[in-house]
Amino acid sequence: MTPEGFDAACRALPGATLTVQWGDDQVYKVGGKMFAVMGRSVPQGGVSFKVSEVAFEVLTETGRATPAPYLARAKWVRFEDLAALDADEVADWLKTAHGLVAGKLTRKLRAELGLA
Numbered sequence: 212m213t214p215e216g217f218d219a220a221c222r223a224l225p226g227a228t229l230t231v232q233w234g235d236d237q238v239y240k241v242g243g244k245m246f247a248v249m250g251r252s253v254p255q256g257g258v259s260f261k262v263s264e265v266a267f268e269v270l271t272e273t274g275r276a277t278p279a280p281y282l283a284r285a286k287w288v289r290f291e292d293l294a295a296l297d298a299d300e301v302a303d304w305l306k307t308a309h310g311l312v313a314g315k316l317t318r319k320l321r322a323e324l325g326l327a
Contacts, residue, residue, distance in 0.1 A: 212298040214249060217258060220302045221247050224309040226324030242320045246312040247305055249293070258301075259289040260308040 212220075221227055221239040227246075232238045235251040247260035259279040262270065267286040270276040279287035290296060313326050321327045 212293055212296045212301045214293060216298050217247075217249055217293060217301065217305075220298075220305050221249075221309075224306065225326055226313070227309065241309055241313045241326075242316040242324055244312045244316065246308040257289060257291045258293050259287050260304060261285065261287050261311050262304065262308065263311065266304075266307075 218229075218237065222229065224241065226241045228240050230238045230240065237249040237251065238245055239247040239249075245261075248258065250257045250259070259282065261282075264286055267278075267288060270288050271278055276288035276290050279289040293301075313321060313324075316324075316326070318327065
């Protein structure tokens, strides 16, 4: 997957916004809560996003991903090389990450974002 494809997949999700934080990392949010991050300081374009508990265990135990620094406790994973990942698979993971985070928003906020 390319950085442009990652950006497009994140922005295509309902209510998704982009902010630049921590220097020049692209942080994707829904309702003000992060669901994915694309680091610009990593030459390969490393990415992190929220996953389910089962996906966290599978991805980290098989070595496909590493626990994301500072966010592993919240079940986030990190992939160092975005280019090595399948675009369709990443798009599915991002949709899931978005859903996990959006599901924790208040009913009112989900309705305002068109997620209800």
